[in-house]
Amino acid sequence: MKNVKFNLDRPQLNSEQVTAHENYASVVENAATNPTSMWKNPWFYGPIGLSSIALVITLSLSAFINSPPGEPNKQLLAAALPEDTPCVLKPTNLDVPYDAQKFDVRQDFQINLNSGTSIQIPAKTFESSDNTATLKTREFHDKTSAFISGVKMDCENSAFESAGMIEIIVEDADGKELAFQNNQEMKVTLVLDQKDKDFKFWYLNKEKANWEEYPSVFSDLKNEVNVLESPKNIERRILLAEKEIKICDQQLATMIAPAPKEFNLPTTGVQKFDLDFDVKAYPELSKLKDVEFEVAETGNYDKSFTKKSWSAVELKKSGKNDYLAIFSNSNEKFSIKVNPVLKGNEAKNAKIKFDETFDNYQTQKNEITVKRNSLEKELGSLKANIDNKIRALDVENQQNEMMKNQTSGIVQFNVSAFGYFNCDKKVNYPPPFTREMPLVWEGGDAIQSDIVYVFDKHKNLRFNYGISRERRIEDLGFRNKSENYVLVIDHLRNIGIAVFNQDDEFDKLIFKKIDQKKITSVQLASFLNGEELPA
Amino acid sequence: MALNPMYHHSPQLLEEELEWIMRAKQDPGAFGFLYKKYHEQIFRYIYQRMDDEEQAADVTSQVFMKAIKNLHKYEFRGVPFGSWLYRIAKSELYQSFRDNKFQRTVNVESVHLTEMACELDEEENTLNHKNLFGSLSKLKEKDLQLIEMRFFEHRSYREIGEILEITENNAKVKTFRALEKLKNLFNKR
Numbered sequence: 253m254k255n256v257k258f259n260l261d262r263p264q265l266n267s268e269q270v271t272a273h274e275n276y277a278s279v280v281e282n283a284a285t286n287p288t289s290m291w292k293n294p295w296f297y298g299p300i301g302l303s304s305i306a307l308v309i310t311l312s313l314s315a316f317i318n319s320p321p322g323e324p325n326k327q328l329l330a331a332a333l334p335e336d337t338p339c340v341l342k343p344t345n346l347d348v349p350y351d352a353q354k355f356d357v358r359q360d361f362q363i364n365l366n367s368g369t370s371i372q373i374p375a376k377t378f379e380s381s382d383n384t385a386t387l388k389t390r391e392f393h394d395k396t397s398a399f400i401s402g403v404k405m406d407c408e409n410s411a412f413e414s415a416g417m418i419e420i421i422v423e424d425a426d427g428k429e430l431a432f433q434n435n436q437e438m439k440v441t442l443v444l445d446q447k448d449k450d451f452k453f454w455y456l457n458k459e460k461a462n463w464e465e466y467p468s469v470f471s472d473l474k475n476e477v478n479v480l481e482s483p484k485n486i487e488r489r490i491l492l493a494e495k496e497i498k499i500c501d502q503q504l505a506t507m508i509a510p511a512p513k514e515f516n517l518p519t520t521g522v523q524k525f526d527l528d529f530d531v532k533a534y535p536e537l538s539k540l541k542d543v544e545f546e547v548a549e550t551g552n553y554d555k556s557f558t559k560k561s562w563s564a565v566e567l568k569k570s571g572k573n574d575y576l577a578i579f580s581n582s583n584e585k586f587s588i589k590v591n592p593v594l595k596g597n598e599a600k601n602a603k604i605k606f607d608e609t610f611d612n613y614q615t616q617k618n619e620i621t622v623k624r625n626s627l628e629k630e631l632g633s634l635k636a637n638i639d640n641k642i643r644a645l646d647v648e649n650q651q652n653e654m655m656k657n658q659t660s661g662i663v664q665f666n667v668s669a670f671g672y673f674n675c676d677k678k679v680n681y682p683p684p685f686t687r688e689m690p691l692v693w694e695g696g697d698a699i700q701s702d703i704v705y706v707f708d709k710h711k712n713l714r715f716n717y718g719i720s721r722e723r724r725i726e727d728l729g730f731r732n733k734s735e736n737y738v739l740v741i742d743h744l745r746n747i748g749i750a751v752f753n754q755d756d757e758f759d760k761l762i763f764k765k766i767d768q769k770k771i772t773s774v775q776l777a778s779f780l781n782g783e784e785l786p787a
Numbered sequence: 788m789a790l791n792p793m794y795h796h797s798p799q800l801l802e803e804e805l806e807w808i809m810r811a812k813q814d815p816g817a818f819g820f821l822y823k824k825y826h827e828q829i830f831r832y833i834y835q836r837m838d839d840e841e842q843a844a845d846v847t848s849q850v851f852m853k854a855i856k857n858l859h860k861y862e863f864r865g866v867p868f869g870s871w872l873y874r875i876a877k878s879e880l881y882q883s884f885r886d887n888k889f890q891r892t893v894n895v896e897s898v899h900l901t902e903m904a905c906e907l908d909e910e911e912n913t914l915n916h917k918n919l920f921g922s923l924s925k926l927k928e929k930d931l932q933l934i935e936m937r938f939f940e941h942r943s944y945r946e947i948g949e950i951l952e953i954t955e956n957n958a959k960v961k962t963f964r965a966l967e968k969l970k971n972l973f974n975k976r
Contacts, residue, residue, distance in 0.1 A: 256931070257838060257892045258920040260900075265840070270827045273844035276819055282848070283815075283855040345799070461816075700827065718823065743824060745800060 267698050268690070340458070340672075342402035343703065343741060346773045350388040350421075357385050357430075367391050368443040369418065377436035380424045392417040393445050395712050396777035399705065403456065403672055405714055406723075407463045410678035413713040415444045415451050417674040420667055429670060437666040444675055445712065447661035456672035466673065468665035486634060493631040500624035507617055513573065515606040516540060518593040523547045525558045527577065527590075529567050542598040548574060548589040557586050681715055682729040689728060690760040691740055691748075699748060699763060701740045704728055709735035709751075709782045737780055738763070747771060749779055805863050818855055825869050826851070829876050835940060836880055838892040846883065850876045870949040877950070881928070893923065893931070899939050906938070906966060907973055922972035930965035937962045 355361040357380055361373040369391060378385050392398040393416055398405060401419075405412040420440070422430050444451075453468035518524065524546040531538045547553065562579040570576040570589065578587040594602050663675055691699040703718040704725050718725045730736045730752060740748040740763055748763030804824075810817035829850055834843035853875050861871055884891050904914040923931060936942045936950070948958035 255890060256924040257890050258923070259838065259892060259894045260916065261897055262894050265831075265834070267827060270830050273830060273840075273847065274823075274826050275844075275848060276822050276851075279822065279848050279851045280815070280818075280855065283852045745803075 267700055340401070340403050340456075342400065343705070344400055344747065344768055344771070344776075346400040346771070346776065348390050348392065348397045348401045348773075350390050350419075353387045353389075354384055355387060356383055358383050361387075363387065365389060365391065367393065370441045371420070372439040373422075374436055374438075376433060377438060378422055378430040379433055380430060382425055384425065385430055386423050386425075388419075388421040388423060390419045391442075392419075393712075394777065395707050395714060395780045396773060398712065399707075399714060399780070400773055400776065404461065404463075405676075406716060407454070407676070407678060410680055411713060411715050412454075412463070412674070412676040413679050413711050415446045415661075415675040415677070415712070416442055416663075417672060417676075418442055419672050421670045432668050435668070437668045439664070440667055440673070441662050441664045442673065442675065444661045444663060447675075448677070450677040451675050452677070453663055453665065454674045454676055455669075456674065458671060463674065463676075466665060468663045470661055470663050490631060490634050493627045493634065497624055497627045497631065500620050500627070503620050504617065504624070507613065507620075509613055510606060510609045512606060513591060515602045515609075516543070516592060516594045517602055517606055518544075518546055518595060518599055523555060523558070524593065524595075527565060527567065534567065534569075537592055540592060540594060540598070542594060542596050543592045544595050545575070545577065545590040546593045548591045553588055554586065557588065560586075562586075679713055681723065681727070682731045684727045684729040687759070689758075691725075692760050692762055693748065693765050694762055699740055700743045701725060701748075703741050705739045706730065707737040707739070707780050709737055709780075735782070737782070739779075741768075751782075801865070801867065804868050808858070808861065808863065808868055812858055812861075815855060815858075818858065821854075821868060822851055825872050828869055829872050832873060832876055832940075833880060835894055835935070836892060837889055839889070842889055846876070846879055846889075850879050853879070866949045870946075873950040874952070877932075891928075893920075893935060893939070895920075895939055902938055907970055918973060922969055925972050926965065926969060930961075930968055933958070933962045933965040934969060 351365065353363050355363075355373065357378045358375055360375045362370065364370045371387065371389070373387065390397075390401070392401060392403070392414065398414055398417060403417070403419075405414065418440070420438070422438075424430055447470065451470075453466050453470075454463040455466035456462075457464050512519065524544050526544050529537070537543060557579060560579070561581060563581040564579075566578040566580075568576045568578060573591065575590050575592065576587055577590045578585065580586070593599070665673065667673070691701055691704070693699055701718065703716070706715040706717070706728070707713070708731065715723075717723050717728050734753075736752045738750050738752060738761065742748065745768050747766045747768050749766060750761060750763045752758065752761065804821075807817060807820050811821060826847065830843060830847045833846050833850070834840060837843045837846070850872060854872055857875075861868075883889050900914060900916065900919070903919060907914070907919075923934065926934065932951075933947065936947050937944075942950075944958045944962065945955045947962070948955040951958065953961070
């Protein structure tokens with residue numbers, strides 16, 4: 253070994269001095285603009301290599317022709333910037349669990365989550381081999397859940413102050429996301445924690461790793477909450493249904509079908525005969541213009557009476573519409589029950605009237621029967637599940653009351669793709685400290701930190717440093733008049749926590765070290781909500 | 788030279804790191820996390836073997852640039868991503884030395900010499916520094932690397948093995964042999 257230089261006790265560089273040499277943007281730019289030498293590629297040689305060269309030349313010429321002069325490879329460069337780091341990246345081992353609900357994809361499905369948020373899935377929005385699917389949801393209504401989920405909460409160089417966020421996924425039995433069918437959509441009503449005119453609604457586009465504004469309708473919750481009926485109302489509905497069924501029964505029992513006799517319609521196959529009578533003596537028959545009489549006997553009778561010669565005929569009323577015809581001559585006397593019936597065109601017109609009347613009767617009867625069946629079904633359902641319904645309604649009513657008291661609005665939107673939906677207000681990052689602000693552990697050791705998070709005690713708001721190129725740790729600063737709950741994660745994934753008021757005097761930020769493996773989401777939430785630090 | 792406290796990862800940390808690597812393979816933007824994590828380690832490794840801070844920074848940038856460009860070739864072998872970066876750094880460094888771009892430098896602290904004196908069965912106050920440096924310079928590069936990593940950088944045999952792509956046991960054996968060679972050279976002078 254030759255030409256080796258030995259240095260004894262060369263001054264050591266501290267971490268800050270080393271970090272000062274970081275230049276990620278330059279590295280990325282060089283990586284994007286310095287292609288690998290072709291001759292180092294084994295494909296350069298041989299027929300395949302020649303083909304490759306030809307292809308590369310063709311593509312290069314094409315790219316050259318289509319690109320503006322003087323433009324570097326911006327596409328590659330942009331793709332390589334750290335601001336494009338994944339938009340969902342958990343900072344700790346903690347996570348927010350999903351609520352899962354299985355449903356039948358063939359039927360309409362609705363679920364009310366504990367927060368009051370509701371989701372409606374119309375029948376056949378999804379298809380699966382076993383006709384079932386699982387709706388998975390996670391809601392984020394506080395600093396802790398949004399933080400540990402690792403969801404990016406920055407947008408266009410601003411931080412997001414959240415009023416509520418939800419993740420929605422629908423999977424099959426194998427855990428594979430299902431596709432929306434036939435342009436169907438899910439309808440979601442998300443309960444918000446706060447609301448003012450600056451809040452907008454966003455969808456996290458994972459491909460672009462950015463939030464995009466999403467169509468939605470904000471409402472005042474008090475106008476929207478449907479106060480569900482009380483158990484007493486259900487009991488009332490049962491009584492009402494029973495009463496209405498009785499009425500239907502009575503109506504059906506009293507309904508009488510129209511009879512042809514009432515319309516003086518002739519009966520086919522029944523013996524008929526003409527008879528002159530004094531109209532004045534029978535005024536009820538005077539309105540019948542073209543009338544004859546038909547035999548109304550149900551039993552046997554001498555059908556030849558119309559062929560005999562009678563010297564006198566008398567028509568006597570027998571009951572309301574029945575008549576008795578009495579024939580007589582010197583030898584005999586013959587009487588028979590008869591009805592007056594219309595003939596010719598009069599009979600045809602009467603038949604039309606009768607048919608109309610009968611149709612009306614039949615329609616009315618059907619309507620009452622259908623109504624009765626429906627009431628019967630409702631009554632059966634109410635009676636069968638009254639206990640369950642009473643319990644469920646109690647819970648839902650309590651939830652609604654809770655929502656009325658605790659929330660300040662809702663946002664309604666349709667979902668045709670899975671992912672994160674978020675109601676947020678953009679908040680500018682605070683200006684960086686004007687002096688160097690070392691991060692140190694209690695005891696004085698420097699923190700070799702990748703990422704710093706600053707939480708606002710009183711808002712669902714978090715500033716992130718070190719995740720993107722736009723916000724490095726050197727850009728750290730605190731908002732005016734704010735209590736800053738600061739969390740750092742070092743290279744060993746230790747968590748450091750501390751609280752700083754903007755007005756405090758400090759020349760370095762001292763953190764308490766916590767083993768990430770030992771911290772729980774409850775402890776983290778306690779810290780972020782300004783409660784006692786985790787033991 | 789401080790110990791590298793973050794080299795040995797738990798399986799969980801390895802898994803997290805692999806997740807980052809997979810993301811960076813699909814989206815080069817995600818490499819930023821790995822850069823932040825390993826920049827200081829790699830810089831110190833290079834600067835330990837060089838004389839000039841700015842040149843060390845340039846070589847470090849070169850290492851990460853090559854890592855980004857060749858990330859698609861990276862295969863996870865159950866060791867930290869850093870071991871792959873160390874191999875790129877080693878390759879870059881020695882190519883530079885071969886091209887005479889930079890001078891090979893060994894940086895030693897007095898405290899390291901105390902330990903070396905113990906290994907060479909010498910009293911600390913009687914250890915002839917010139918003799919020791921002369922002996923070290925006579926070693927082959929691969930032996931000097933082992934001595935350097937073990938005694939001047941205080942790396943574990945496991946880490947040395949991962950950087951040199953040999954087993955931990957082999958690293959131990961080779962370091963012992965390199966030390967024996969150094970002893971022989973030292974005692975001959």
